[in-house]
Amino acid sequence: MYADRNFISEMFKAGAKGFLLKDCASSELVEAVKTVYNDRVYLGPSVSDIVAKMYIHFVQQGSSPNEEKLTTREREVLMYLAEGKTNREIADLLHVSIKTVGTHRQNLMRKLGLETIADLVKYAIRKGLVSPSQH
Incomplete structure (x- = not known):
């Protein structure tokens, strides 16, 4: 090898x-x-x-190896989720469908090994993507 x-x-x-x-x-x-x-x-x-x-x-x-694999769009979705935005609001902001936002959310959870939106929010706060006062 x-x-x-x-x-x-x-x-x-x-x-x-x-x-x-x-x-x-x-x-x-x-x-x-x-x-x-x-x-x-x-x-x-x-x-x-x-x-x-x-x-x-x-x-x-x-960062973790999995975090390195997040796409720019997945990072955007993560930031908006952590700010408390709904899937509809995120879809409107990013000019994509609600289903696309849901897919990004599922990919985030899979890549980061998280199970809930709350886990994603905690992760984003821990990584400094959003401050605790924003949520």
């Missing part, structure tokens, strides 16, 4: 429990198999460095 940030992310999204480079020593391969077999995650040295840097980036940016 090769050490590329996007490739590593996609591998873990697909369910990989370990990652090492194809030019690793045979002893490292044996160690990786044992580690994964024992239900632990194995990262080769160069891969662990990349994963650590990715994590540090997300922590410093104050």
Whole structure:
């Protein structure tokens, strides 16, 4: 395997429990198999460095990997929901249908792992997208 940030992310999204480079020593391969077999995650040295840097980036940016995937429109919908706007009001503001707003809302909840509008509002306040006094 090769050490590329996007490739590593996609591998873990697909369910990989370990990652090492194809030019690793045979002893490292044996160690990786044992580690994964024992239900632990194995990262080769160069891969662990990349994963650590990715994590540090997300922590410093104050965002989660899922938040990075939000579209500009989803961020707009989130902001308006947090301000207490109805789906109809958001649809009018964005010049889209109510159904489109509902789809954006569902995508937001799925991507952020949230279940209710209240969760979305709390999330938006926590992330500074809207102040508590606005809601």
